[in-house]
Amino acid sequence: MEDKLSKSQPGTVLIVDDNTENLKVLTAILKNEGLKIRVSMNGQAALESIEEEIPDLVLMDIQMPVMDGYEACQRLKSHEQYKEIPVLFISAMSDIFNKVKAFKVGGIDYIPKPFNNEEVISRVRVHLGLKVKTMELEKALSSLQNLQDELIQTEKMASLGTLTAGIAHEINNPLNFVISSFHVLKNFYLESQGIFQLINTIKPDDKDLLEKVRELEKLCEKSEFAHITKLIPSVIDEIQNGNERIDNIVKRLKFFIRDNNETKVPVDIHEEIESALHTLHEEYENGIEISKDLAPNIPKIEGYDEMLHHVFFNLLSNAINAINDHDKPGKIKIKTRKIEREVRISIIDNGIGIPKRILSKIFDPFFTTKEVGSGVGLGLSISHGIVGIYEGNIEVKSNDKGSEFIITLPIK
Numbered sequence: 001m002e003d004k005l006s007k008s009q010p011g012t013v014l015i016v017d018d019n020t021e022n023l024k025v026l027t028a029i030l031k032n033e034g035l036k037i038r039v040s041m042n043g044q045a046a047l048e049s050i051e052e053e054i055p056d057l058v059l060m061d062i063q064m065p066v067m068d069g070y071e072a073c074q075r076l077k078s079h080e081q082y083k084e085i086p087v088l089f090i091s092a093m094s095d096i097f098n099k100v101k102a103f104k105v106g107g108i109d110y111i112p113k114p115f116n117n118e119e120v121i122s123r124v125r126v127h128l129g130l131k132v133k134t135m136e137l138e139k140a141l142s143s144l145q146n147l148q149d150e151l152i153q154t155e156k157m158a159s160l161g162t163l164t165a166g167i168a169h170e171i172n173n174p175l176n177f178v179i180s181s182f183h184v185l186k187n188f189y190l191e192s193q194g195i196f197q198l199i200n201t202i203k204p205d206d207k208d209l210l211e212k213v214r215e216l217e218k219l220c221e222k223s224e225f226a227h228i229t230k231l232i233p234s235v236i237d238e239i240q241n242g243n244e245r246i247d248n249i250v251k252r253l254k255f256f257i258r259d260n261n262e263t264k265v266p267v268d269i270h271e272e273i274e275s276a277l278h279t280l281h282e283e284y285e286n287g288i289e290i291s292k293d294l295a296p297n298i299p300k301i302e303g304y305d306e307m308l309h310h311v312f313f314n315l316l317s318n319a320i321n322a323i324n325d326h327d328k329p330g331k332i333k334i335k336t337r338k339i340e341r342e343v344r345i346s347i348i349d350n351g352i353g354i355p356k357r358i359l360s361k362i363f364d365p366f367f368t369t370k371e372v373g374s375g376v377g378l379g380l381s382i383s384h385g386i387v388g389i390y391e392g393n394i395e396v397k398s399n400d401k402g403s404e405f406i407i408t409l410p411i412k
Helices: 020-031 043-052 069-077 099-104 117-201 209-223 225-256 269-279 307-324 379-389
Strands: 012-016 036-040 057-061 087-092 109-113 265-267 288-294 301-303 330-339 342-349 393-399 402-410
Touching: 012 020, 012 043, 020 036, 020 117, 036 043, 043 057, 043 069, 057 069, 057 117, 069 087, 069 099, 087 117, 109 117, 117 225, 269 288, 269 307, 269 330, 269 342, 307 330, 307 342, 307 379, 307 402, 379 393
Parallel strands: 012 036, 012 057, 057 087, 087 109, 288 330
Antiparallel strands: 265 301, 330 342, 342 402, 393 402
16 A cells, blocks of 8 residues: 655545444544544535635535535535535445536545545545645746736836837937027027117107117127028927927827726727728828728727727838838738637738848837938837737738738637
8 A cells, every 4th residue: 555645735634424434434544544534414514614624625425414415516616715625426336326417516536435445545645636736836826927927017117118218219309309499599589689679669750760770780780680580480390390299209109008997899990991091091092002801700899999090000001101112013902801719910011021130129119210200110019009908919021022910809
């Protein structure tokens, strides 16, 4: 016979049987293995005993007064606190024993009567050992979960640092336009202050009007007033352009932050695609062929209003730009498919493609290959974030013949 049960294994077994002889036999067998034994005479008494102290394993007879084993097991498994307790049914071979029902109500094994000592010990040993392993796995899983949470938090902080640095960099550029233009205007004003003051003193009936006009001409010449007045409109334009760029960055950044209380609505994938195409119509109507292969069985999915429109807008806009930088006739194909519990959307272009060296960076916030002022590098990053909010995935395949962006969204 094998050694007694390991001391590291759980050690309390509850035996439930209305036959005192059975209780004595099982108690003797298991006590010899160093286990703590408790007994109950029916299902109801067993449940009350479990409420007082949770055992590590239950040996449950089936035919008992007050409450039989099936019902007791079913009630036990319906309780969140007790559902993980392993239940082994015990039954005489001559009894009407429904194995299917035993497993259906939550039993994990059974021991036939009359009892064979080695079989009882072996089955109890196996299931107590499994419980130990389960507890160890749960502990390991909990540790892994904690580690994952820490890694996610670290990644979030790193992403936040990248995002913050990008925001600072991108906003500083237009902000510098605004600040430098402001100082130019301020200097213009200070240099021209004498002119404005003199103008305010001039009246139609001034006797010395001619003298003031001559003085005004000298001041204008000294301060280059004529040149200043020509520059002012362009300076104002720079300030306005800088403000618009900052405003555009802030508006785009709102897609990184969603209100948890925001209501989800049914979203029609095809309508969002058509909406994005309509918005971009003037960009592609001359020289780019749009073909659509849209599956008829695409269901609506739960999501947030306008978000997917921005994803399709960004991807289609990038495809158009990639084609416009190429000599050959432009083609963009949009394809949708329902695959099991997912919707797959492909946007394929025959543009210049994406170099391998930057392929891993295209979803980074503020990464762009465009010239300064032509884009802030948030389109793909926002699209990636939105698809993530939908618990989906976005990937890209690219070569010198074009690119394909594939979006996969779960159907809920």
